[in-house]
Structures are given as structure tokens and as C-alpha cells.
Amino acid sequence: MDKQTFVIAIAGASGSGKSSLAHRLEQELQPWFSVSVLNEDAYYRKQDGLTLSERKQTNYDHPNAIEESLLVEQLQELKAGKSVSVPVYDYTTHDRSDATVEVGPCQILIVEGILLLHREAVREIVDLAVYIDVPESVCLERRIKRDVAQRGRTRESVLAQYEKTVGPMYRQFVAPSKIYADLVVENDSNRETAIERLLGELRSRIDMDHVDVG
Numbered sequence: 001m002d003k004q005t006f007v008i009a010i011a012g013a014s015g016s017g018k019s020s021l022a023h024r025l026e027q028e029l030q031p032w033f034s035v036s037v038l039n040e041d042a043y044y045r046k047q048d049g050l051t052l053s054e055r056k057q058t059n060y061d062h063p064n065a066i067e068e069s070l071l072v073e074q075l076q077e078l079k080a081g082k083s084v085s086v087p088v089y090d091y092t093t094h095d096r097s098d099a100t101v102e103v104g105p106c107q108i109l110i111v112e113g114i115l116l117l118h119r120e121a122v123r124e125i126v127d128l129a130v131y132i133d134v135p136e137s138v139c140l141e142r143r144i145k146r147d148v149a150q151r152g153r154t155r156e157s158v159l160a161q162y163e164k165t166v167g168p169m170y171r172q173f174v175a176p177s178k179i180y181a182d183l184v185v186e187n188d189s190n191r192e193t194a195i196e197r198l199l200g201e202l203r204s205r206i207d208m209d210h211v212d213v214g
């Protein structure tokens with residue numbers, strides 16, 4: 001088999017800790033491999049034809065909110081050892097900015113996002129599918145804290161959005177996609193417990209001979 005980029009997908013609810021775990025994993029693997037992290041959120045569709053108040057009403061938790069064709073194209077390019085220009089998404093304006101970030105060839109690509117395992121075309125590219133399993137109530141509390149601190153939201157706006165779209169879409173699309181995971185990791189207690197479990201499983205499940213370390 002040709003050596004090519006090994007792709008790890010980390011899926012799960014908003015607030016389950018995907019992004020935190022992806023970056024911890026990157027830190028752990030970096031001494032030995034070149035690693036890049038990609039976020040499914042970067043591929044939210046451009047919405048510059050809508051006003052801010054219209055953009056606030058978008059259902060960001062439905063699979064169609066993401067430009068899946070671009071996500072899949074860029075995952076395929078990275079897996080084939082090419083560079084890509086990844087879009088930059090701004091949660092405060094609810095729009096893709098004009099900037100892009102260059103992501104170059106890497107040995108291990110970690111991609112994280114709520115709906116990755118729902119997407120058949122993504123599943124076909126991924127070498128190891130991970131689902132982060134955390135009770136909804138825990139995810140919601142984390143999301144409130146994070147979105148108020150980092151994404152320009154109020155507690156009330158987070159709760160309203162959760163009731164209208166985030167919760168229902170989680171139950172319809174995200175939670176059912178757990179069946180596609182090679183590995184389910186709980187992350188409702190100590191962060192270190194989750195990363196240790198993930199690393200332990202990775203050591204036994206990833207065939208590192210498959211990764212081009214030359």
C-alpha cells in the first residue's frame with residue numbers, strides 16, 4: 001500500500017471537547033510526526049448575501065450548512081499529500097471571511113466537527129473515526145461558557161439556539177452517527193482521562209507503518 005496521510009476524524013456534540021482533544025492529540029503526536037488539525041466549521045457556507053440578523057437565524061447544525069464538496073475535496077487533496085487553502089470562519093459575524101489559511105502536506109491529519117461521521121463521503125476518506133461521547137446537559141453547560149467567552153453570545157441566545165436547532169439536530173444527525181465510529185471516547189470527566197484513552201487506543205489501532213515517516 002502506498003504511504004499516505006493518515007486521517008483521524010473526531011466527531012461528537014458541540015461542547016463535547018472535540019477541538020480541545022484534537023489539539024492535545026496534535027501536541028502528543030508532534031514530536032514524532034508532522035500533524036495538522038482541520039475544523040469542519042471552516043467550511044460553513046459564505047453568507048454575504050444575508051443580513052446579520054438573517055445570518056443569526058441560519059440552522060448551523062444541519063448537514064447542509066457546510067459546503068461538503070469543498071470539505072471533501074480538501075480532505076482528499078491533503079490525504080494525497082497536497083497543500084490546500086482552508087477558508088476561515090468567523091462565529092461573531094456568522095460568515096466566512098475573505099482570508100484563507102494554507103495547510104501543507106502532513107503525515108497525520110486530524111479533522112474535527114459535529115457532523116463528520118454523518119457524511120458518507122468523509123467516512124470514505126477517514127482512516128480512524130472517533131466519536132466523543134458526553135451527556136447533552138454537560139455539552140450545553142460547556143457551550144454556554146465557551147460561546148459567551150469566545151463567540152460573542154449571551155447565555156439566553158445560546159439557550160434559545162440550543163432549543164431551536166442545536167439540540168434537535170444533535171438528536172437527528174450527530175448522536176446517530178456514533179455507529180460509524182471505530183472508537184468511542186467518553187469525555188465528561190478529567191480531560192487527561194480522555195486523551196490517555198485516545199492515545200492508548202491509537203497506539204494499538206493505528207498501523208504506523210502506513211504513515212510515511214520518511
Ligand SMILES: Nc1ncnc2c1ncn2[C@@H]1O[C@H](COP(=O)(O)OP(=O)(O)O)[C@@H](O)[C@H]1O
Nearest residue numbers: 014015016017018019020142146187189190191
Ligand atoms: N473534559 C473536559 N472537562 C471540562 N471542560 C472541558 C473538557 N473538554 C473540553 N472542555 C471545555 O469545554 C468547552 C468546549 O470544548 P471544545 O473543545 O471547544 O468542544 P467542541 O469542539 O466539541 O465544541 C471548552 O471551553 C473546553 O475548554
Ligand SMILES: O=c1ccn([C@@H]2O[C@H](COP(=O)(O)O)[C@@H](O)[C@H]2O)c(=O)[nH]1
Nearest residue numbers: 013014015041060061091094095114166
Ligand atoms: O455562525 C455559527 C456557526 C456555527 N455555530 C455553532 O457551532 C457549532 C459547531 O462548532 P463546535 O466547535 O463543535 O461547537 C454548531 O453546533 C453551531 O450551532 C454557531 O452557533 N454560529
